[in-house]
Amino acid sequence: MDADRPLLFFDSGVGGLSVLGPTRALLPRAPVVYVADNGGYPYGTKSEAEIAARVPALLGRLAERHAPRLVVIACNTASTIALDGVRAALDLPVVGTVPAIKPAALASRSRVIGVLGTEATVRQPYVDRLSARHAADCTVIRHGSAALVRLAEAKLAGEPVSAAEVAAAVAPMIDHPEAAALDTVVLACTHFPLLADELAAAFGPQVGFVDGGAGIARRVAFLTEGQPWPETPAPGIALFTQSFLPPAGLAASLARFGLEQIATL
Template identity: 35%
Template sequence: MNQGAPLGVYDSGMGGLSVLAELRRALPHENFLYLGDTAHVPIGARPEDEIRDLTAQAVAALHARGAKGVVVACNTASAFSLTHLREKYPALPIIGLVPAVKPAVAATRTGVVGVLATPGTLRGTLLADVIRQFAEPAGVRVLTAVSAELVPLVEAGQAESGRTREVLRGALTPLAEAGADQLVLGCTHYPFLAAGIHSEFGDTFTLVDSGAAVARHTRRVLEERDLRSRVQEPGEVTYLVTGDAHVSAPVIATLTGQAGQNVTVQQVTT
């Protein structure tokens, strides 16, 4: 495998950009192929086999474009697809997400941890597994809040809108009232809601997500397989979407801190 090949990053939409930001900090000399399956977002309410099929198609598209590894930067896709993907691509490093329950359990002072999740993440096994592995032995209570509306709001570029804050109030107030002091962001779209959460709840919650940990793990995997880029120039990102590129471009620009700039986005089929 060529060390200079790009690293693929897949999400059902724009949420994986939060993971991409952490990957670029940890691996500044890597080139990235970011694929947002915006034609099918959100995927959380879809049947399990459809989630696996959509994820497999996206990974196949990244593999065909020469990706030396793929980060599945989507909690729902990770929950349903990692085993199948690793069986299909045994030579391709495939890295997924695990809800950040472990660090939240270690940090809580109240003994109550909240998880803001999507319907798909709650249906998968990964969240239940990490709760059973880390929270239950520590005697920590884990409460979940779910919303099917937050992902579409982020996708529409409304992460800080009044409607988004209204949805956050409804979803998170029960967790705050129950004493949760750590809030696990169980979807890669949710780090983009941090400002709204802090505005509504102040310092009630410490926000915990998987992005930085996934980036560190990805760096280790590339080093172990001798796949890290050897160039010294800053890496670049190629943005791919399955939906309308003209619609996605300004959202990507905003979420990546390039608002007002021309961001090139290519529409592809998977």
């Protein structure tokens, strides 16, 4: 294994930074290529067929170009729809991001949990299966929000995001007839941990949140255990699939995650 072979993180936008962050904390010397598919953004409002066709083809090109040692699909929507297709297309380890329903069910005392994701994610049979397997004795309230994805992107770009906007985006879950006992919410979109403070204010102190970021980081560390890393890795690369001029706020946010180079596919 060449020490300079990177980890490749993939998302429709900047949400995957919530997965990259804990992985960098465990593997600080790992070279990183972070891919934001802004040419296909947003995924949450697209059809299953569009995502199932786009993601494996795009990751095939990226793997050929960057020769990663491992790929992380840091996107719940892409993972719940296209993970099997990506694994069939690539001859290297692929780690997906799926809704953290099992830890939510383990944490819940009231047995009422929420699954907050994109519209595409919350309607997936994959979520049905996770709920049946790990939360059969729970009431599971699902809500898909494209607005929260947009707000997370705006926040990372340095734009002001109000608590009221976030509260409005999650109001259908909070107002659900069975939500009075809600005590645990799965953040089933990697964008949403980037709005942690705003979501906590909207739901109140009685609700806790779970997401898959830390678990994915541990999985990546396990799969790369014993592999060499460079003593001083090159600056991380943020790669966008469509040319655009990143605002200063976004460039600063990317740099905070170690992504100091910005390029276009």
